[in-house]
Amino acid sequence: MSPWESLVMDDVDRRIVNALQGGFPIAERPFAVAADGLGVSEAELIERVRRLRADGWLTRFGPMFDADRLGGRAILAALEAPAEDFERIATLVNAHPEVAHNYERQHALNMWFVIAAERPEQIEAVIAAIEGETGQRVYAMPKEHEFFVEARFGA
Amino acid sequence: MPPPPIDEIDRRIIKATQAGLPLCERPYAAVAEAAGVDEAEVMRRMRRMLEARIIRRVAAVPNHYRLGYVANGMSVWDVEDEAALELGEAVGRLAFVSHSYLRPRHPPLWPYNLFAMVHGKSRGETEEKARVIASLLGGACRGHTILYSTRILKKTGLRLGE
Numbered sequence: 001m002s003p004w005e006s007l008v009m010d011d012v013d014r015r016i017v018n019a020l021q022g023g024f025p026i027a028e029r030p031f032a033v034a035a036d037g038l039g040v041s042e043a044e045l046i047e048r049v050r051r052l053r054a055d056g057w058l059t060r061f062g063p064m065f066d067a068d069r070l071g072g073r074a075i076l077a078a079l080e081a082p083a084e085d086f087e088r089i090a091t092l093v094n095a096h097p098e099v100a101h102n103y104e105r106q107h108a109l110n111m112w113f114v115i116a117a118e119r120p121e122q123i124e125a126v127i128a129a130i131e132g133e134t135g136q137r138v139y140a141m142p143k144e145h146e147f148f149v150e151a152r153f154g155a
Numbered sequence: 156m157p158p159p160p161i162d163e164i165d166r167r168i169i170k171a172t173q174a175g176l177p178l179c180e181r182p183y184a185a186v187a188e189a190a191g192v193d194e195a196e197v198m199r200r201m202r203r204m205l206e207a208r209i210i211r212r213v214a215a216v217p218n219h220y221r222l223g224y225v226a227n228g229m230s231v232w233d234v235e236d237e238a239a240l241e242l243g244e245a246v247g248r249l250a251f252v253s254h255s256y257l258r259p260r261h262p263p264l265w266p267y268n269l270f271a272m273v274h275g276k277s278r279g280e281t282e283e284k285a286r287v288i289a290s291l292l293g294g295a296c297r298g299h300t301i302l303y304s305t306r307i308l309k310k311t312g313l314r315l316g317e
Contacts, residue, residue, distance in 0.1 A: 062176035
């Protein structure tokens with residue numbers, strides 16, 4: 001394979017990415033089942049998925065777990081960090097191991113993070129700690145309802 | 156306390172698959188070997204976890220940045236409470252919405268209750284998609300905005316047993 005080949009996807013790759021976003025079978029030979037509708041052999045599909053994964057076109061391949069339903073709890077929270085204090089506050093927030101993601105966003109509420117923990121009271125403790133350390137109010141935004149989505153990214 | 160939704164064997168299956176499914180002819184047999192159960196048991200338990208929505212889906216997840224979707228906006232909407240559930244369902248069905256939730260308002264700073272992540276190849280495309288949501292919500296929506304992420308400050312995966 002030339003070093004350039006991995007930088008592009010051909011039509012078969014695109015068909016695979018578009019089709020397998022929607023779901024992958026649970027069967028003894030799932031690649032054979034999926035390959036049937038894609039016009040490739042089982043072996044070719046395995047090889048292509050391996051390459052798409054290795055080259056970073058796919059970030060994951062397999063089951064996606066819902067952390068909330070595994071018994072833990074994750075909530076979204078936001079705070080308003082003054083521009084001159086933004087980096088210090090980001091460091092304080094990120095220092096908590098329960099903070100899984102943190103994004104800077106363009107809004108008065110400019111820092112948005114996810115707190116994940118096994119027990120609800122741990123989440124409350126992290127929020128209280130962040131408020132104490134930063135001097136900023138933390139706006140908790142737990143999900144009240146999750147809508148079923150079927151997003152597709154056209155490849 | 157409700158019973159835990161997963162048992163020890165489920166946990167072993169989760170640990171064996173959370174980094175991804177093995178890429179071989181019989182991936183569930185490979186998982187079974189790692190988890191110390193048989194292939195049929197792995198498939199039965201994964202189907203159960205799918206039904207219980209512990210597993211959202213078994214699928215390929217494209218790197219949407221790599222596919223050119225670089226304008227990732229968190230669109231947020233102030234939707235009348237009585238209509239929010241029904242309209243949120245409709246928003247979730249739009250093919251360009253990757254996550255959609257109802258969350259509490261914090262007035263006056265935060266009047267929004269419906270969140271929908273929208274992905275486009277440019278901000279113009281993302282705004283075009285937001286206009287589709289706006290027309291779907293119609294008069295039940297009192298206001299909205301789109302928050303673009305400008306920097307990832309931290310990103311670690313949620314991992315079980317680590």
